[in-house]
Amino acid sequence: MVKVDIDYSVYLVTGREFLPPGKDYYESLEESLQGGVTLVQVREKDADTGEFIEVARRTKDVCDRYNVPVLINDRIDVHLAVGTAGIHIGQTDCPIPLARQLVGPDAIIGISIGKVEEAHKAIDQGADYVGIGAVWPTGSKDVRNKKMLGPEGVGEILDILGGTGIKSVAIGGIHLPNLAQLLHASISPISANHLDGIAIISDIVASETPKEAARALRDLVGSFKRVRKTLPDPMAIFGIPTKRDLTVDGLVTGVMELIRVVKRETPLVHQMTNTVVVNDSANVTLAIGASPIMSTHPRDVADLSPAIGALLINFGTISDKEGMLVAGRQANVNRKPIVFDPVAIGATSYRRETSVDLLSHWQPTIIKGNAAEIGAMAKSTEVASRGVDSVGSGFSDPGAVVKALARKRACIIVLTGESDYISDGSVVLKASNGHSYLGSITGSGCMTGTLIGCFAAAARLDYLSKKEAYEDLSQLVQGDMLLAALSGILVYNVAAEVAAERPDVKGPGTFRAALIDELYNLTPETVKERAKITMLS
Template structure:
């Protein structure tokens, strides 16, 4: 008969213990299939054999209606009794060679792997696919004593599988906000060794609307596979919709347009920023025409999310981590731009660990940082952090760094410095405005992040005014986020130039006050005249 052809895109692992109150298991299963689940594993850790067989039989009847194969977790006897497509085993279950003898050559066998050596062994013993994990912490099983792989650890195992024909799914802590990051960050540079799918438990099973939950995940996976198999910009989901004119004139005109949108719409920008710069960031936001709100309590930020235009998370003093986790998840859920400023991320292990935890819970739209911060995220040895400052010789090719990191993180990357480099993974922009006084005041980088948030909100509003409705659940944010990042950088730096030229500015103290004045007085015409923007690719 031969083995069943398997689409691993959205692989549902059942778990009746995660069902929400009042939700029927079989109803939930059918709704998830309607939403786009492509493979189902029946997982029953506590059921006796008779109950397991009955659950598997009824589940298979439902899955058969949608031509979706069924696998059985661990129990070979249940697989044989029900006649499913195959089994999934763990490292401590029946050894794979013996399982193959028992189920025969036509059954699918998958095995969980969490290390490179386990992946090597799975390939040698003839696994059809591997489940790689846990990627991130998960409530579906006890992983407290296991090292979380993260996207990069997944990528190391994918390198072992390259060219073997063994398929792969990732599992553990995966949900819609961090899915894009996982798919892009685990993929090799040649795009050949990428995940075939994702295994999901609670994000679908625990949902009151499993059809919608499955559909959102399926849209992202399908879009990722589509762009990886073509020459399309791999970050099309996270940048401008449609074709972009990449001339300098078009970008500067776009910045001018967003300045008008901010003044007209006064978007509300939620800023979770460090304690040193709260007042300056709020004043800069007001000066360009937006409205700031600074809130950190988890309950408060959750309620605020539907009303805001964008969210800035600047973790300079890392005093409100729980609020940041909630706010970021809600921003993703409500499809609001999320600007992440990982201040001094490379300076301490606590900051690195906090960033990993935050990025496991939500997907940033734009990441802004200085050379030390971007270098830490890119794992570069060319620069390092000393507190909030960068040390080292600098990047030999800053444009290539931001472009590669944008593709890896599925986000727009902003590298600030004497020249600023901005990329969405396809286009790289370089700007050369600014003044040396910016390096002599506290919070200039933080204020830049605030303005990027303002213009990200404006870009989203501009998109909505022209398109009226969201059409694709996989698009976490609509609007030209590359242009928004450029606008925040250019507007701030042009205002700094104008402020520094004023006769009443005698040094950093008078410059700080003049900077807010000139942000307030800045016009699109002044920006057009003074903007120094280059396209590098």
Template sequence: MPRIQLDYSLYLVTGREFLPPGKDYYESLEESLQGGVTLVQVREKDADTGEFIEVARRTKQICDKYNVPVLINDRIDVHLAVGTAGIHIGQTDCPLPLARTLIGPDAIIGLSVRNTDECKRAIEQGADYIGIGSVWPTGSKDIKGRKCLGPDGTGEILDLLDGTGIQAVAIGGIHLPNLPQLLHGSISPKTSNALDGVAVISDIVASHQPRKASEALREIIDSFKRARKGLEGHKGLFGSTSSVSGGLSREYLVEKVQGLMRVLEQETPLINQLTNKVVMNDSANVTLAVGASPIMSTNPRDVYDLSPAIGACLINFGTVDDKEGMKVAGRQANVNRKPLVFDPVAVGATSYRRETAEELLAHWQPTIIKGNAAEIGAMAESTEVASRGVDAAGAGFKDPGAIVRALAKKRAAIIVLTGPEDYISDGHTVLKVSNGSHFLEKITGSGCQAGTLIACFAAASRSYYLNENEPFEDDSQLVQGDMLIAALAGILIYTIASEVAADRPDVKGPGTFRSALIDELYNLTPEVVQQRARVEIL
């Protein structure tokens, strides 16, 4: 029979050991198929042959109802007994050439690869697809002694597949919050190859609602694939064409920022801020000044319960002493589709901060990432700007617009680069803001406060979307609302207020400026924003 063409988009690897108490395996399987699983691999590490065959047989019966093919992990005899579409083997299982001889030319063979050398062998031996991993740490496989690939390592392997016709899925530690980061961040740097799908175990199998879990994963995968085909246009804030569709102007941008100012005043969203202790009081005050409501909760149990009620979440790891709370807060923000702003303070200064950032980003997907040149440089793995504690050292980037655009694409997030001039990108459009006062450099936590205001306006953007039910096709984010405009609003409001404060006759230096800044954030009007905004579309 001719070889079947598989859809690898959402590839479920079974694991009965991950089922929640009281959940039947076959019930969970059928619900996951209803939610959009496109391919199933039966993986039974501990079952004897008879039990494995029975599980595979019943699995195939259910999958046949939904026209979803089934593969068998490792066991050629089970595949032959049940008549599945093919097998998946690992590096220490039956050699691929021998497996091909045993199962014939028309069955599918997938091979796990962990590095470029294994990928090259898979190509030479004629694998139909490869499973790349482990991307991140996972509880389903022992990966001690091996470094996880991450999205970058996955992309390096994808480079080798160009022109081969071999498909690729990623596996290992993949869940809803980090899926956008993986899909965008793994696009190969040389050939722009992308993953054909992702293999998931616990995020579906361990769920009490596997149908909803599968639907959520498929939503992200499908929107990513639409974006890859050029279907990226979407309706933005207040029903106007968004940044990725073109047609932007300074007037348009300022109008939308003014609109968000009104929304923020009307809605007064609650903003949870896991921020550093140095700036906590000022961050709360600027939140109140622009019309939102602050809460500074860090306890894991507390942030879990709070998440449904908040408008947005800010995670600023300036003092990095509540990492567990940050993990839970970020994950729940993703689950509840709340904007998540990440401020990786001094991320390039120490190995601990770099490792902490990697760990957090493996747990959740930020909506917006804000940082100075050193921080954004570290995230982008650029050597142009060095870190000196929380500050940036050096002359800055030669092309800051290119840096933020590339990082936004890679991270599937809005990127905000702060400095004497601020740059904002969604991976397509780059905005440059030239407002601000030199006094901002002379007070502690000015960058942190900018992150606070970005979170406030992100909440306002989401609130507007929900209240007005605007049509919005979001190709990468877990959050609906125009987050490019939200980031611009946070930066513009903060920098314009700083200019107005600096012009006051009672401001004599950093101390008086600090108090005046909060006053002017409170007093700032849409009319002043219109007059003073210096925004360019690059």
């Protein structure tokens, strides 16, 4: 027997208890293999030996037809009886050295790890691969007393594995909406080592359509691996078309076109925002020509999702967390852009924990925040939070901060301030329009997020109207989201400049009303005339 060369991309761990009612295990297995599962582990915690062997044997027969290797969870005797490619063991199962003696040099041995110390031990004892987790809470096993690693914890272990040749898969709470975040955010900051794959149970086994579920996961992992080989714009993981003209003039032309798209298409923008700014957010949405809808109930937001153009989630008052969880998941499922505004994320532990929970359930398209908020997400010590405001000297290199965070989070990052910085992880733009009055009215930053959401919806609609020009139509989110973010920033800040120059504006109160007027009256030509954009990279 020769040790099998394994593709760990989509590693299915079986769990018959998760099958939908009426779904046959072997039927589900074959459909998942057709969808792109690359490795199967037979996990039978409650079966007796005879039943386990029979399930493993029949599983191997199905997998052999697709040239997909099979591993056995824990039971070396079952592996030997069936002749599978290897075994997977836990920390309290048979030690790796003894397992190696029993299974021989050519069998694959994998082990579950959740700590740095366990990673070192796996290296020393000669594991072929490790299963790292749990990343997030999962219903497949009891992890209530275990610390969730999160993507960064996975990255710490990947750093240790760098250069060892040991393969890695992550497991625990992984599903399509949070997969991109996991893949990018877990890349080791030191060795640049990354995951070789993901281990999945319920997202495939519990699906009524396991073929489609497996295919979606396989496509995303495959895109990630291609991106890591060539290191282009990380947004390519979504297949997002970026046929923009990467010059200042080209970007401004793109912004002008999106302004026209908003007025022509009047996109519906779902806004889950804080209670302080609901009225203002609705008014600025209407002023530029889009249509707002404010809804928070989980059932309502699920039903709305197919109809909307984009979703804004601003958790300034965090009173609708359950609705935010559902809305974000549905937006990912329906391929709608999500703008996430993590208001005052660094101010309290509850806000930080809520952000982690939300981002473990869905993948944002654009994250917008001030220096304190972006600093908290980037784990920077250069700025701090005081309520919703930033304190400190500011970032020494804001362009580098947004670029790095965009690559890590696999989304567009918008840093607002005296100047605004926008990056997709490859390009960094600096926009320098605006007026000091913006800092004197409540919800100014929240309204910026609202307009970014409007233009994200417009960019998606613009893409759909021209999609015959693109080859890849399998995008999770369609449209040029860097341009959408820039459009929201420019339109809001240029309108602020024009409003502040009006003779009837005497201070913040009159400025607020004038701002809505000027958003309503703003023309693409005015934006072109006033736009102050610098390309930093």
